Each structure stands twice: as C-alpha cells, then as structure tokens.
Amino acid sequence: MSESTKRPRRSSAPSKYEDPSDSEDIPFAPVEQTPKKQKPRNPNAAKRGRKPKPVYLGAELKVAVDAVLTASRLCQSVFKTLVQDESLAKDDKSPVTVADFGAQTVVNALLLKHFPEDPIVGEEDSEALKQNPVLSERVLNLVNGVVESPITVEEIYRHIDSGNYAGGAQGRFWTLDPIDGTKGFLRGEQYAVCLALVVDGKVELGVIGCPNLPVDLDNPDGERGSLFIATRGHGAFQRTFIDEKLSKIKTAKVKTASETIFCESVESGHSSQTEAAEIAQHLKIAAGTGKRMDSQCKYGVVARGDAGIYLRIPTSDTYEEKIWGHAAGMLIVEEAGGVVTDVEGKPLDFGVGRTLKNNKGVVAATARIHAEVLEAAKKVLRTKPVNGDGQVNGGATGTAAVAKDVLEAAAKEVADAVAEQQQQQQLEVAAMMVEAAVGSTTEETIVDSVMAEPFGAENGGQN
Numbered sequence: 011m012s013e014s015t016k017r018p019r020r021s022s023a024p025s026k027y028e029d030p031s032d033s034e035d036i037p038f039a040p041v042e043q044t045p046k047k048q049k050p051r052n053p054n055a056a057k058r059g060r061k062p063k064p065v066y067l068g069a070e071l072k073v074a075v076d077a078v079l080t081a082s083r084l085c086q087s088v089f090k091t092l093v094q095d096e097s098l099a100k101d102d103k104s105p106v107t108v109a110d111f112g113a114q115t116v117v118n119a120l121l122l123k124h125f126p127e128d129p130i131v132g133e134e135d136s137e138a139l140k141q142n143p144v145l146s147e148r149v150l151n152l153v154n155g156v157v158e159s160p161i162t163v164e165e166i167y168r169h170i171d172s173g174n175y176a177g178g179a180q181g182r183f184w185t186l187d188p189i190d191g192t193k194g195f196l197r198g199e200q201y202a203v204c205l206a207l208v209v210d211g212k213v214e215l216g217v218i219g220c221p222n223l224p225v226d227l228d229n230p231d232g233e234r235g236s237l238f239i240a241t242r243g244h245g246a247f248q249r250t251f252i253d254e255k256l257s258k259i260k261t262a263k264v265k266t267a268s269e270t271i272f273c274e275s276v277e278s279g280h281s282s283q284t285e286a287a288e289i290a291q292h293l294k295i296a297a298g299t300g301k302r303m304d305s306q307c308k309y310g311v312v313a314r315g316d317a318g319i320y321l322r323i324p325t326s327d328t329y330e331e332k333i334w335g336h337a338a339g340m341l342i343v344e345e346a347g348g349v350v351t352d353v354e355g356k357p358l359d360f361g362v363g364r365t366l367k368n369n370k371g372v373v374a375a376t377a378r379i380h381a382e383v384l385e386a387a388k389k390v391l392r393t394k395p396v397n398g399d400g401q402v403n404g405g406a407t408g409t410a411a412v413a414k415d416v417l418e419a420a421a422k423e424v425a426d427a428v429a430e431q432q433q434q435q436q437l438e439v440a441a442m443m444v445e446a447a448v449g450s451t452t453e454e455t456i457v458d459s460v461m462a463e464p465f466g467a468e469n470g471g472q473n
C-alpha cells in the first residue's frame with residue numbers, strides 16, 4: 011500500500027470525529043460556510059463502490075462546534091475588558107452580561123443560517139437589553155467583531171429572541187445556555203457555553219465550551235480552554251480551543267464511590283452543599299475532597315474522569331432546572347460511560363418544555379457507581395420531606411442542613427451588598443475630593459465618568 015492510500019491508524023485518541031461503526035474516516039473541522047457534501051477521502055473505497063457512511067449529525071456537529079467556539083472566544087474577549095455595569099440583574103436576581111447577550115446572538119445567528127427550520131430554546135431574551143442603549147451598542151460591537159458580515163442592533167435583538175421556543179416532545183430543536191455559570195464568569199472562574207440538539211424529547215448532540223477549564227486538571231497552570239463534544243451512540247470527545255484533534259473521553263474507572271471524588275456548584279443556593287457532604291460521608295468519600303466548580307464544566311470533568319460524581323441537590327422544592335443547563339452535559343457524561351438521573355433516579359426529561367419540571371436535582375456518576383450514589387442520596391434526602399411552602403423541611407438534621415445553606419446564601423448576599431456600599435462610599439469620597447479640588451462637582455458626574463450609563467437611563471433606552 012502506498013503512503014497516500016494508507017488508512018490513518020486508529021488509536022485511543024482518534025484524530026477525527028468518527029463513527030465507531032464506520033470504516034471510513036470523515037474529516038471533522040469547524041465550518042466556514044454552509045457544509046457541503048463530504049467527498050470520500052479514500053479514493054479506493056469509491057472505486058470499489060463503497061460509499062462512506064456519513065457521520066451521525068455531521069453537519070449539525072460542525073456548526074455546533076463552530077458556534078460554541080466563536081461564542082466562547084467572544085466571552086473570553088469580554089472578560090479581558092469587562093467593566094462595571096456591563097451586567098444587568100434579571101428578575102430572578104441572577105446576573106446577565108454583555109457576553110451572555112453576545113454569545114446568544116452569535117450562536118443563534120449561526121444556527122438560523124445553517125438550519126433555518128430549527129427552533130431554539132435559549133436562556134436570554136432581549137427585553138432588558140432593549141432598555142439599555144449603551145449595553146446594546148457594546149453587544150453590537152462585540153458581535154460585529156466576530157461575525158462575517160456586520161449586523162444591526164435590531165438584528166441582535168431578533169437573533170437573541172429567536173431563542174424563545176417553548177420546547178416539547180415533538181420534532182427537533184436546539185437549546186442554548188450562552189453562558190452557564192455567569193457568576194463564575196464574573197469571578198474569572200469556570201463558566202461554559204452549552205449547546206444541544208433535542209429530537210423528539212431526546213438529546214442527540216451536545217457541545218460544551220469551557221474557556222477557563224484546564225485541558226488537564228492535574229496541570230492547572232497549563233493550557234486552558236476545553237471543548238466537550240458528543241452525539242448519541244457515538245461516544246464523547248474532548249479537544250482544546252486551539253487544536254482540532256479529538257480525544258475520546260471516558261468516565262473514571264472506579265469500583266466504588268469511595269475511590270473517587272464528587273463535584274458540586276460553587277453557589278450553595280444552587281445545590282445543597284451540606285447534604286452533598288452528608289451523601290459523600292455515606293459513600294465514605296474523604297471529607298473535604300469535593301470539587302466546587304461553576305457551570306456544566308462539572309459534566310465535563312465527570313465525563314473525562316477527573317471526578318466520579320456530580321451532585322446537584324435541590325435547595326427548594328419549587329425551583330425547576332432549565333433544559334439548557336443540563337442537555338449537553340447529560341449526553342456528554344452518558345456517552346463517556348456515565349449515568350445521569352435526578353435525585354429520585356428518574357431520567358432527565360427534556361421533552362416537557364423549557365424546564366426539567368418532571369425532575370428534581372441531578373445525580374451524574376460513572377455507570378458502575380451510580381446506583382450506589384443514588385441510594386446514598388435517597389437515604390440522606392429521605393430524612394428531609396418537603397412542606398407545603400416548597401422548602402425542604404426535615405428532621406433535626408434536615409432543618410439544620412438546609413438552614414445552613416440558606417444562611418450561607420444570605421451571608422453571600424450581605425457580602426455583595428457591603429461591597430456595593432463600600433464602592434458607593436469610595437465614590438462619595440472621590441466626589442468630595444474632586445469637589446475640594448475643582449470647586450464644584452457632584453457624585454453623579456464621578457459615576458458617569460467611571461461607569462457606563464446605568465440600566466434604565468432616563469432616555470428610556472432609545473437608540
């Protein structure tokens with residue numbers, strides 16, 4: 011066989027995205043334009059009349075990877091220049107930044123270009139942005155810095171709002187979290203751009219971009235920027251932001267939960283850290299080894315075996331997890347050899363709308379230990395029945411545990427408020443100093459000079 015007709019050697023870290031049942035390799039790289047029909051790479055195969063099987067959802071994968079990478083890079087560039095007041099508080103008090111809006115715009119724009127028939131369930135809407143011309147302008151500049159042909163601010167609003175689909179069990183749709191873990195993003199820690207394709211209520215494709223996640227967790231000072239990719243039935247892969255080479259990933263090889271560690275949310279208001287610690291104790295996992303990490307990066311680290319378990323323990327009975335916060339991660343863990351259920355052992359149901367209203371929390375683990383973890387979770391949570399007002403209301407331990415989490419969350423809010431007050435005091439001092447120096451000025455002029463126009467400015471958000 012001449013050098014040019016030799017098949018590429020298979021290894022445990024394939025350099026192409028390949029269907030394991032497929033004998034032909036199909037190149038897998040980010041798209042520049044509408045995907046064209048793939049030509050067979052092996053001319054001999056074509057001569058013999060064997061057509062290479064197409065990669066499952068190959069066109070969708072290329073677009074999804076391109077979209078997630080573009081959005082992730084946009085987020086990275088925002089972080090470098092993020093200034094105060096480039097985030098808004100949503101109704102649920104969670105922050106949303108120019109990067110969330112920018113990322114949702116570029117991903118939705120690419121999806122609409124390549125798959126105009128597909129609806130999108132995206133986290134953000136443009137309502138608050140429309141009220142703020144300064145932030146709108148900033149998003150416009152960000153987006154136009156990464157798209158091929160410039161778009162208008164009206165198109166930005168339209169692209170963001172194309173994520174307003176209601177979801178459901180019929181047909182196919184995309185679901186997008188433009189930044190999962192916005193608080194992590196603002197802290198300069200972990201966050202993720204998460205995109206999944208759902209067909210008839212089942213997740214068929216998932217891509218997660220984790221700009222700050224070390225490629226190798228054992229080398230935290232090494233290269234950062236990990237991308238996780240999976241399609242149903244075809245395995246899970248990792249690549250870096252720079253190198254397109256795909257490596258197959260597998261969950262941790264462990265026989266019992268005690269051999270591994272678990273990961274959980276940084277925010278105690280999102281997942282009960284006290285109950286997770288109790289579950290870990292039941293599983294004989296060494297105390298203090300839990301890894302706290304923002305966003306769906308947690309699914310990524312479980313999928314590649316850095317941690318054996320991801321626990322998301324509800325802090326209230328009324329909160330409904332959002333489908334964009336779990337779709338891609340669930341598939342990536344399952345395709346890497348894990349099992350993902352809710353805390354009652356039910357599969358996550360992505361076919362009932364924009365939220366996982368049929369589920370409570372998440373237990374993701376290496377397949378071999380999932381049942382053991384679930385049993386421990388049930389034991390711990392069984393002692394904490396839920397009362398009518400939606401708050402977990404356990405026996406002595408249950409109440410204490412939940413009270414601790416609530417107190418921790420409240421303490422954090424107080425700390426944030428104190429920081430805000432301190433900043434206000436600094437501004438007042440600065441105003442006084444300037445006034446003393448130049449004779450007359452006001453606190454507002456200082457605020458205006460150091461910050462962008464505050465949300466809800468008097469011009470009513472007119473452009």
Ligand SMILES: Nc1ncnc2c1ncn2[C@@H]1O[C@H](COP(=O)(O)OS(=O)(=O)O)[C@@H](OP(=O)(O)O)[C@H]1O
Binds near residue numbers: 133187191
């Ligand atoms: N009460 C409550 N319970 C559970 N989950 C909640 C809750 N409130 C918010 N959220 C969602 O948490 C998303 C952030 O994910 P994580 O908790 O994994 O990361 S973090 O530690 O909060 O950064 C976060 O996603 P983003 O808003 O996209 O950042 C929210 O969708």
Ligand SMILES: [Mg+2]
Binds near residue numbers: 190191192
């Ligand atoms: Mg988000």
